[in-house]
Amino acid sequence: MSNEGKFSGKAAHYDSARPTYAESLIDAIYSECGMSVQSKIADIGSGTGIFTEQLLRRGSTVYGVEPNADMRAASEKRLKDYKSFVSVDGGAAHTGLPESSVDVVTAAQALHWFDVDEFKKECKRILKPNGYVVIVYNQRRNDPVNERIDAANAHYCDLVGASTGKAFVEQKKKKISDLFDGKFTEISKSNPLKMDKNKFLSYLLSRSYAPREGDDSYNPYVDDMTAIFEDCATDGIITIEQDSIAYIGNI
Secondary structure (H helix, E strand, O other), X not given: OOOHHHHOOOHHHHHHHOOOOOHHHHHHHHHXXXXXXXXXXXXXXXXXXXXXXHHHOOOOEEEEEOOOHHHHHHHHHHOOOXXXXXXXXXXXXXXXXXXXXXXXXXXXXXXXXXXXXXXXXXXXXXXXXXXXXXXXXXXXXXXXXXXXXXHHHHHHOOOOOOOOHHHHHHHHHHHHHHHHOOOOEEXXXXXXXXXXXHHHHHHHHOOOOOOOOOOOOHHHHHHHHHHHHHHHOEOOEXXXXXXXXXXXXXX
C-alpha cells in the first residue's frame, strides 16, 4: 500500500479526533517567520485540514496540498467557509504550485512520509526568496499512559514508518537535520490532549498503522485500548501528555 493509501478510509476518525496544535506555538511560528494576513502558505500533506484551519484563522492564504482523495475531501468540507483556502491535489515532491509563489511551506505530522530530498527540492522551487519551511509535530511524552499505548500498538500494528516510539523520534530528528542542513530553530509548547472514550478510540484508529474494521486484530486492539482508557481515565476523561513542536528554518 502506498503512503497515500494508508490513510484511505480513516478520514472520519482523523478529522474527529486528531488534536490541534498549541495556539501558543502558532503564535511563535508567526513571530519567528514574520507571517501575517498577507502571507501565502503551502501546507503540504494537509490531511483533513486540522493545522490548515489554525493558519486560516490567522487570515493567511493557505494552499492545502494533499494527495489522498478521502482526506482532501474531508478538508474541503471542513474548510469550505474560508475564502482564503485553496485545495490542491498534490504531494510533497510535486505540489502543482507555481515557482516562487509562497512565503512559507508547512508540514504538520507529515514529514516522516516524505522523501526529504524531493521535498526539499520542491520547497526551493515554490518558495519566494528567503522563505521559511516549518515542520510541526504533536509528540507524545514518555509517561505510563503513553508507554501502555505504545506497547499495544507494537503488539497489534505494523509500525513501519509509524509516528510513534523512540525509533520514530530518532528517524524524525535525522530527517529534520537533513532538510535544514542542521540549521534550524526548535520551539516546543505543552499541548495536553483530553478525551472521552469514543474520541480516544477514534484518535488511535486514525493512525495509518492501526487495524481497520474487518481485520483479525481490530476487536482485540479496541478491547485492549478500551482497557487502557478505563484504567487511566479520571471522571470519564483520559489525558495524553504531549508537546507541540515546530522546527523552523530556511533551505
